[in-house]
Amino acid sequence: MKRIWSMAVLIVSATWLFAGISVGAEATGLKAPEAEIIIAGEKKSARFSHPVHLNIGVDCGQCHHDSNHQPLTDKNIEAMDTGEQLLCASCHNKDFANSKLQTPKAAFHARCKECHKQGVDGKQGPTKCTGCHVKK
Numbered sequence: 001m002k003r004i005w006s007m008a009v010l011i012v013s014a015t016w017l018f019a020g021i022s023v024g025a026e027a028t029g030l031k032a033p034e035a036e037i038i039i040a041g042e043k044k045s046a047r048f049s050h051p052v053h054l055n056i057g058v059d060c061g062q063c064h065h066d067s068n069h070q071p072l073t074d075k076n077i078e079a080m081d082t083g084e085q086l087l088c089a090s091c092h093n094k095d096f097a098n099s100k101l102q103t104p105k106a107a108f109h110a111r112c113k114e115c116h117k118q119g120v121d122g123k124q125g126p127t128k129c130t131g132c133h134v135k136k
């Protein structure tokens with residue numbers, strides 16, 4: 001009787017263990033934040049919404065790339081453990097090889113402002129300072 005009881009406990013705990021693993025796997029998959037984020041600089045900050053940009057058909061890789069400047073896909077990003085490698089300033093800082101892209105300001109203005117000027121399918125983004133910048 002005791003033996004059957006411990007078998008039952010074992011089976012139940014194994015089921016919980018597997019349930020735990022599958023929930024865990026879903027939870028670690030990195031996804032684009034739904035909420036607007038604030039990109040903090042030293043003196044200024046800027047606001048950025050993923051949904052606004054994904055809705056007009058911009059791919060992850062138009063902004064996110066790896067250390068070889070290869071575009072990252074949503075699958076690449078989902079497989080990451082942390083968002084550390086996505087932070088632009090983790091590469092674009094004073095140690096960056098190309099001196100024109102050593103500050104977040106340079107990297108962000110080149111990416112964000114340039115596209116806003118060009119537009120996507122006739123839609124343009126804000127190009128005035130206050131269109132992106134918010135008070136710190």
Ligand code: HEC
Nearest residue numbers: 039040041042043044045046105108112113127128129132
């Ligand atoms: C398309 C969006 C966008 C527009 C328009 C824009 N910026 Fe920025 N800018 C950013 C982002 C993003 C950053 C990086 C985050 C931060 O530092 O605020 C940045 C960084 C900066 C920084 C560095 C701030 C710091 O604290 O390190 C300065 C200075 C700056 N911008 C000035 C300006 C000025 C002046 C204008 C208008 C002529 C302007 N920006 C227009 C997006 C924009």
Ligand code: HEC
Nearest residue numbers: 030031032039053058059060063074077083086087088089
């Ligand atoms: C138009 C540009 C742009 C596009 C497109 C874009 N992102 Fe981002 N993403 C950013 C910026 C900017 C940040 C903030 C980076 C920083 O603070 O240095 C960010 C941050 C993130 C973060 C949070 C990192 C952290 O830990 O804070 C995740 C996760 C992310 N993006 C996933 C995605 C995924 C997945 C896609 C495609 C479905 C995507 N992004 C498309 C610009 C973009």
Ligand code: HEC
Nearest residue numbers: 063064066067068069085086087088091098107108110111
């Ligand atoms: C893992 C390191 C790394 C990260 C993180 C990174 N970059 Fe880059 N980036 C590079 C490399 C490498 C190049 C190529 C430099 C060259 O050609 O001299 C580059 C080039 C660029 C360029 C110039 C070429 C182009 O594509 O127009 C811009 C603008 C840029 N990055 C913006 C960003 C922004 C914005 C982010 C955050 C969303 C970001 N980078 C995150 C490594 C990185």
Ligand code: HEC
Nearest residue numbers: 047048049052058111112115116120123124125126131132
């Ligand atoms: C590939 C092109 C592209 C890139 C890169 C891009 N944007 Fe935009 N952005 C747009 C377009 C187009 C719109 C207008 C969308 C609309 O009207 O639906 C827009 C709208 C916006 C708006 C106004 C809508 C809102 O959220 O209130 C802000 C703020 C903004 N972008 C910030 C940024 C910042 C900051 C970056 C860089 C981290 C960036 N964008 C990169 C194309 C781009």
